[in-house]
Amino acid sequence: MEIDIGNALHSVATPGVSRETLERLDERVADAHDRIGTGIDGREHGYAALALPETADAEAIRTAVDPIDCEALLIVGIGGSALGAATIADALDVDIDVYTLDNVDPEYTSQLLDSLDLSRTALHVVSRSGTTAETLANFLVAREAMESVGVDWTERTLVTTGGEGNLRALAERHDLPALDVPAGVPGRFSVLSTVALPVAALGGGDVEGLLAGAGTEAETLSGSLFETPAYAYGATTYALAERGWTVNAMMPYAESLETFAEWFAQLWAESLGKDGVGQLPARALGATDQHSQLQLYRAGPRNAMVTLVRPRERADVTIPETELEGLAYLGGSSLGGLLDAEFEATEASLAAAARPSIRIELERVDAHGLGELLYGMEAACILAGELFSVPTFEQPAVEWGKRAARGLLGGGEFEEARAVEEKTRLVID
Template identity: 75%
Template sequence: MNVDIGNALGTTPGVTEATLERLDDRVADAHERIADGMVNDEFGYASLNLPETTDPDAIRAAVAPFEDPEAVLTVGIGGSALGAATLADALDSDVDAYFLDNVDPDHVDALLASLPLDDVVVNVVSRSGTTAETLANFLVVREAMADAGVDWTERTFVTTGESGNLRRLAEAHALPALDVPEGVPGRFSVLSTVGLAVAALQGHDVEAVLAGGRDGMDALSGSLFESPAYAYGATTYALAERGARTNAFMPYAESLETFAEWFAQLWAESLGKDGLGQTPARALGATDQHSQLQLYRAGPPDKLVTLLRPTERSTSTIPETDLDGLAYLGGSSLGDLLDAEFDATEASLAAAGVPNVRIEIDRVDERALGELLFGMEAACVLYGELASVSTFTQPAVEWGKNAARGLLGGGAFPEADAVDDKRELRIEGR
């Protein structure tokens, strides 16, 4: 993974090299704190040890009973699904991957009706085993399988904590079970059992993903000028402090669109504390050049644009044509066109004084993805250290969970009372 922060210098808002050199002393202190947290396997910091502590053999053993399934269906939400979805959507496989990460009944019913339930492996993911959305969806899936004459116990494995409903379920029905690692928030769990079980079922090289993560670990150092991950974390922090409160994350590869969703959860949930943080906005190059770029280039000067691309991709030659004005396209490739769109967008933003950062990986494969995922996690942790926020907690998320449980009769939660206090100013349609 390489990071180019040149187009963040001298922009509006922007930073200078002198600013970053001054900040580098704080980066060194933050790196020491992060390294200590990793050595002591502290909550949250343990996430950055996953490339070394995750056991691929345990993952393969858990999925071994399910030979050559047609599809795998993960039932989880947030970090329990997004990491696995990122890898599944980025890498090709003959085993289709589906994710129930919402409780929209129309979507759930339509998806279950479309799946060959007798040849689907179900992966239920919840550390606590009490996540309302996950458990509700699993109950619906289990009933659908029973209605289809499928023994769900032969098609299901769980990924969960040491205790709780799912652990008891696994023990009662002798289901294969993977342990959610201790001290790792869900949004940081992609390089663990949580994110890699689906990859193993799809036949991907789990060891290569972890090796990429170790490449990212090896690249960490006490200076932002020597570490791509820290360069990104420090620069985004410095820009946010100067007014770039939105980070538009734009991969130039269709296969990395879900990665932008994963990044959005990581960045928002980790850094949005105490009135601080940077709002992630998801975009896709080149598609969103024709819409969102208008705002980024000519709207309020409060944005950073992060451009991500692989430097190696397939070609797909564009046929020759004699159509007026299009002859210049013939003989080049779609890859050439996409790279030209990337370079043009980057230059367009720079010409308008909009800060942008380039992230490049060699190609979209297991090792590069492992390094990229680890790099963004390390960047996020560094940003949190520099901003002095509690990176690994999510109190605002827990508030909403408590309110929902109270409304559904899952206990007495004062947060649920706030629903009755909603202020209304209704304008009725006909």
């Protein structure tokens, strides 16, 4: 993975980051790196995520999924319990159909379950606590749907959960294959673990390649942003946010990485959005959103930086010759060449308007490259959290909402639920 921060420098962006500022910031990066290294070595909460290339057990994951034969996989989870697996499935084009139930919209849930051949579908239910309301509710609905068409759900269900709780008890009662959620790894940092890697194992993906790619990126971590791509990204985005660039538009130029942008949005928002700081992650897709969102990023409020991601190598399609004079320039070129031109045009367009962007390039979107990208963004996020001085691995606002919802459903007495009654209303009908 290569990071180019040239278009974030003050010679391009207004305001941008000077080389001198980066050199001063590098002293803080060195201190943060020492803290991160201590956390990794001690397998401390959150920092343990960066040890996953070493600690994840690919063989245990393959053993757990081995009894399951399926043509489709339905992932039942929410947030990090589903987004990582969806990212892997979409990027690596696994050889099974993959669906997610990560919301509790009744119409969508019913339509999805009705559309699946449940006799050829497996469930992967993911919840660390085993008590996540949305996940457990969807699992119960999916289990009942299987039973209603005569499918033995116990033969088609894999569980990933903590050492105790409802899901663990269920797995033990029905002798379900079960994997342990890795200790000390928050859900949004768990993509390189038992939470998300089973989708690759079930779908013929390269689990070892993902971990090897992550390991390659882990080996680049050093005490300087000038030597570490992940730290260069984390430090530069931090410096830009401090200068008012508080929106970070993640814009991959590969259809297979569209879900990655969604995964990044959770990672960045939930980890850094605390104490009045952080960046709002926006999700975009090149070249599609050059025709929509780019207008705002180039000419709207001066608050949005753009992260451009592309692979250097990809399969290509030749554009046929045409008799249409105005399109003659396209004939004989390729869709890949056109997409690269769109990428570079977007980058140049932002620079011409003195708006910052950062370029991320992978060799290709394969297991190794994806592992590098995922690990790199996690390390960048943790580094940015150190620089922002926020509790990166906590999510108090998320927990507040969970308690409020549980109280409204009768799951206990929670003060947060009473806030619903205090809602200010100004209704126009």
